[in-house]
Amino acid sequence: METIKTFVFDAYGTLFDVFSVTEKCEELFPNNGDAISQTWRKKQLEYSYLRQMMGKYRPFSEVTRDALRYAVAEAGQELKPEDEQQLLDAYRQLEVYEEVPEVLKALKEQNVKLAIFSNGSHDMLDPLVKQSPISDYIDHIISADDVKHYKPTPASYTHVIDSLDMKRDDVLFMSSNGWDISGAANFGFHTAWINRKEQPVEELNLHPSSIYHDLTGLKNWK
Numbered sequence: 001m002e003t004i005k006t007f008v009f010d011a012y013g014t015l016f017d018v019f020s021v022t023e024k025c026e027e028l029f030p031n032n033g034d035a036i037s038q039t040w041r042k043k044q045l046e047y048s049y050l051r052q053m054m055g056k057y058r059p060f061s062e063v064t065r066d067a068l069r070y071a072v073a074e075a076g077q078e079l080k081p082e083d084e085q086q087l088l089d090a091y092r093q094l095e096v097y098e099e100v101p102e103v104l105k106a107l108k109e110q111n112v113k114l115a116i117f118s119n120g121s122h123d124m125l126d127p128l129v130k131q132s133p134i135s136d137y138i139d140h141i142i143s144a145d146d147v148k149h150y151k152p153t154p155a156s157y158t159h160v161i162d163s164l165d166m167k168r169d170d171v172l173f174m175s176s177n178g179w180d181i182s183g184a185a186n187f188g189f190h191t192a193w194i195n196r197k198e199q200p201v202e203e204l205n206l207h208p209s210s211i212y213h214d215l216t217g218l219k220n221w222k
Helices: 018-028 033-054 060-074 081-090 100-108 122-130 154-164 178-187 215-220
Strands: 006-009 113-118 140-143 171-175 190-194 210-212
Touching: 006 154, 018 033, 018 081, 033 060, 060 081, 060 122, 100 113, 100 215, 113 122, 113 154, 122 140, 140 154, 154 171, 154 178, 171 178, 178 190, 190 215, 210 215
Parallel strands: 006 113, 006 171, 113 140, 171 190, 190 210
Antiparallel strands: none
């Protein structure tokens, strides 16, 4: 940990609550909001995996749109163009988790560089960060879309060290997604799993360097 120069955070589910769109889903589709938001996130991840494996890469904004269309159809609802746009806009206005601003502020006061690395494309990530209370703390926004390789491929994590001009040992990578932590550990990053849902460790023999319930544990990382 003494070698770490930059803290790199996943965005969705780690800094930003992807299920903060549930309220808008419920507003547009009464009694179906929770089911739609849950399926939306599930298919968003599945479609990114499938497209990567099939060699049919599309930007995450398109994957997110396609996942939304599936989720609404599965709920037996009709997705009007104006409703689709409202929900996609909501994904650019996700709420940060409660502890996130305070923790990032504390880290910045320790002169640590902070970056976001996400599968999200810049047309999703940049406005999301800009409208959030953490925009002043983030030094770099790195997207897998820049290299057209989704996490957890090694090529995606290579893009991080290329963008930051650092070595693998210089980075502490944090994510709430166990699969993302496994991918980063496999690549050679130090990792901290933000295990918000108290899930078991993935059975891939790629254990995280540290496990925290939320970001608060990072305040005393030294």
